[in-house]
Amino acid sequence: MTTIDSYSHGASGEREFGCAQAIRVDHTIYVSGRLPHDEEGEFLAPGDFDAQAEQVSANFEKVLAHYGATRNQVVSETQYIVDLPRYSDAMAAANLAYFGDHRPTSSTIGVAHLFFPAQLIETNVVVDTRLPA
Template identity: 80%
Template sequence: MTTIDSYSHDVSGEKEFGFAQAIRVGDTIYVSGQLSHDADGDFLHPDDFDAQLQQSYANFEKVLAHYGATRNQVVSETQFIVDLPKHNTAMAAANLAYFGDHRPTSSTIGVASLFFPGQLIEISFVLDTRLPA
């Protein structure tokens, strides 16, 4: 039997929209789109791509900590970016800095808008915990 474990940041929106931040099914962890919010779920840094990106990674680190996983176990990421031509170079540089020598698969999708006014980035991840941490 496969074990299932879900994780939430316990912020507004999770219960209202019916989702978890992540769910582990066996050795695979599926992570919902991470974005720039604080511990109360309040959106941070409207229209500041770099600050939103750093906060999104910080929120993802909380998911990793819950599961005892590391970014080296990420096998796939999907980035949703408002005004992709403007932010593509910053995203690439941040991605290289965040993952170092690790190279997960990646899809970058330009979008017209995201949930919050001023939201420019959202990133979802898939991890395989059989990979070395």
């Protein structure tokens, strides 16, 4: 039997967009694009790539903790970056800092805009809880 568990912060925007922060289907967790926002859904660090990347990582940790998962169980990530040529080195450094020796698959897409006008990064991941934490 398939089990499904949806997780939301209750932050502004979740109801309006009809989405969850994450959904677990059996052993796989699909995490929505993480933004640099606080618990209330307020956008943080306009125009500061490093601070935004750090906040995105912190927001991943909250979602993973809800499911008892860790970053070592992330199997795939997709990153959307505004002005990718400018921020590619910073993005790589943030990724290495977050994942350490763990190496999930990764796709990086340069985009013209994200939801918030000063937003520079959005990342989503897929997690397999059968992997060692």
